[in-house]
Amino acid sequence: MSEENMKIGCFQIVLLCLLGVNYIIVAMNHALPEFNNYTPVFYCETSDGGNKSYGCIVNTTFVSSEKNTQAFCKSEYIFIMEYGERSIVTDWGLICERNYLEKLSVIIYYVGIAFGAWTTGLLIDHIGRLPVLAICLYIQGTITVATYSIQSYLVFLTMCGLQGLFVQGLQNSTYILIMELLPAKFRTLVATVMSIAWALGLLLLSGLSYIIPDWRILQLAVSVPTATTVLYIWIVPESPRWLLAKGKTTEADIVLEKIEKYNMCCCGGKSSRKELVADNSENATPIKLERKSQVFSNKVDDKVDETEATNLLTPSTSTNRKSNRISLRAISENLEKRLSNLTLAETFIQVSEINTENNLESTDTQSKRNSNESLNSVSKSQMKLNESETKNEEISEMIPEKIITDKIEITHKNEDNKKIIPKTKSRCNWMIKNWCLIKYGSIMACQWFSLSIMKFMVMHLIPNLVNNRHINFAIGSLIELIIYVVIYFILLRYGRRLPMSVCQTLNSMICISIVLLVFLPSITASYNDLVRMFMMWLARVTVASTLSILYLYSVELFPTVIRGTCVGLCVVVDTIGGISAPYILLLANYTSMAPLIFTGIVCLLSGLLCLILPETLDDDLPDTICDMKKLNNGNKCKSNVNIHEDAALEREILRDRLFSEEWVDAGNGIIVNFSEIKN
Known part of the structure; x- marks a missing residue:
């Protein structure tokens, strides 16, 4: 449905709250160095137990011409811990001449954040939002628990870098996923809820750090929210917008139907498909429900507009038409065959022209025969289409790899002197195109x-x-x-x-x-x-x-x-x-x-x-x-x-027939008008 009239169900609200837990986890992990690196008051205990020298000892008896020489405490430094507080500073003695190691842990953590933001950002766009979210969520939880038993500071620094990597990946994937699951007019609310979850995470950490003075036990307490996510991570769907952008329209349709089903389960409502059958009028036309799937439903108007997600499937020349049923799967199945031929046509030089002509002719003949001929003629045209598709597949298998390399070499050579085009020119063209x-x-x-x-x-x-x-x-x-x-x-x-x-x-x-x-x-x-x-x-x-x-x-x-x-x-x-x-x-x-x-x-x-x-x-x-x-x-x-424009036109014709009560889907891409056959 349109952005102005779209309503979100209770399942989307539940998802927003559940994914907010991930942001609480991220906030606590980002703020943990504030408490783990705490340096309490310390002094150097002399051998006779007399005077106490607070802070680092500096030798003032010998001052060279270039720099001051810092002396070491002959015995050891004693930390004054009023509430039994323990930090990485007290455990490994990161003070005075070893103070740089305490700052090094923070730097490594932020380096991990930078590296994680870059690598997980690439993975988010290639393998999806949800897989990256799940991987980062449970790996950072495992690292948090493992930090409890670490005794070597070098291993602790390694864990800090890995923790920053996966925590930042969790933050980016969670924020992007929840933004793409809700429509445009709710994005401001989504951002506010996630920011509030961030502030709640900081408040929770301040309370936990006051109750738990030991930094190791605090690590275990911070990992508890991660353990609770096991109960609901399996109901979190993938972003349908990303699936459509990657051409996975069938998976996007399944995700949207899953969201609709959970919305009805949460609200205790009944399926809109069952409500449509309740029309008992004599002139009521049977509604074909199995070949059409509803993306979003509005029970007030009983009308469904095209969603923001389906904009990827709608060409720019088409108007925003309203319909009672939208079938992403029916459209995608028809387009997959077309796209395979188009991809083959764009890859090779000579074979491309033959394939595109066959495809355009087959679409024209099929659209005319579906509207004017009987069921027998439709089946014959379908057989011809199958033969043309098998020929295209045989041609594609017979094409050697040498043609592919020749095609690539030709595109990078000049027609006059046959010199390879420099990479700087292609980069300039890319910069101009994506300015x-x-x-x-x-x-x-x-x-x-x-x-x-x-x-x-x-x-x-x-x-x-x-x-x-x-x-x-x-x-x-x-x-x-x-x-x-x-x-x-x-x-x-x-x-x-x-x-x-x-x-x-x-x-x-x-x-x-x-x-x-x-x-x-x-x-x-x-x-x-x-x-x-x-x-x-x-x-x-x-x-x-x-x-x-x-x-x-x-x-x-x-x-x-x-x-x-x-x-x-x-x-x-x-x-x-x-x-x-x-x-x-x-x-x-x-x-x-x-x-x-x-x-x-x-x-x-x-x-x-x-x-x-x-x-x-x-x-x-x-x-x-x-x-x-x-x-x-x-x-x-x-x-x-x-x-191609012809394929887009055919898609519009197919859409009209799918939404019509006169045309029936006979299977295998065949759509038959039984009223014309009967006449």
Whole structure:
């Protein structure tokens, strides 16, 4: 049915809540280093048990001309753990001269995130959303449990990298899958629910870390939600949009029927097929139910429009017609034979012309004889079609591999001098053809990079409201939860582009305002700390708002066929910005406010570039790069399947006959009009 009238069932709502559990798992794993890497107060115990030297010991008796020499504690460092807290710092002594190892674990985790976003993004587009989701879900759960018994820090670093890889793959696959399972007008709600699940995961982690002071036991507690997913992972369907984009129309039809069946089971309703048989009028025409499958049903109007998923099967020239029954399987079975011949025709040079002519002639003859001749003539034409198909198969088997290589060589040679065309020319042609993808991708990369730097600055400079780190973490998570609810209403009213630009501009203004506080008169110096605290917490609000919008915008902007890859590359850019942010802080050695000035300029540039992007509110998800170019126009391009106009016309004729009560499907692709035969 159309996007305006589409209603989601309770099964889709249940799926949204269940997949939100995956986001809780992702949030807790991403925030675990905040508690696992905690460094408590420590001191060096002297041999006589007298004076205690807190912190690292520095030898001040000998100072060379080039550097200070750091001495070692002769006995050992003692950690002051008030509540019996244990972390990787206390277990492996990652302090003083070994402090770099503690930071190394965080860096390796983010490197794993970057590598996982890239590799799993490719897999999401090639093997599907659901397989990648299941693989990443249970592998990261296994790694979390295995970390409990690790005794070697080198093995722990390896586990950190693998954990980041699979956790990021779980995040991307979950977000993309749930976005493609629901229609356009519910995507804002989906993004808000997933963001709320993220905030709930952070709140849950803050409570667990307060109750469980041992980091190893905390690892086991974090893995519990993963174990609960075994109960429902088998009911999660694959994305029908991705299946249609890959040409798997039969599988997409099965998925849509599965969603419809579960919706009726959840709501306790009856099948719409049974309701249609309840017509007891004398002139009622028998309804042929077995050869037609319903994709979505609207019980109010008893009419079904074509869904957003079936746009891939509808040519651009056809109008949005309404029908009572839609059969993806009947259309796909008719197209599979056609597509096999078309693929053969595009592969070879000479044989292609023969195959396409035979196919066009066979379609014309079959359409005419089905409408004018009797059942015997239809069977004869079907026999001819079978003979032509067997001939095509025999020809394709007889074609040697040499013709294929010759075909490839001919396309890469010039007709005059027979020189191979340089690869740079083909790359230039690809860049010109996909200039829209490169432009939008570059702008989105700029958004992710600037946001990652701003996020690091906020986390590094934001002051604590209270002394307890668990309470501070819970307060920040609660603020994010409120932000996500407010952002939902803003996105519904103003879309994505304008709020995104405003948030990036606010990030820039906050950085510049903090810099200007230094130049205020000394009278207001007593208020500088209070104002700076307010500005930094306001920056946390804008950063959380920008991140929730940016993830949604990235999924809606890129096409289905490469959505996982593009979103993965955006996360890679975000990770690069987060890793490079500490080095940007080194600019403070020249000027104390240089890092904030740099961050403010980058965020302002990103806010201006965001205005170039198209608005995606209530638009169908683009399936191809051509659809991405037409986002604002509302015109859907043709599917990535290359179908001739004659084949599209035949498909429309077949669709009309399938929806007609006069024509009957006799099997094996034969459609017969018994009323004409009777006359």
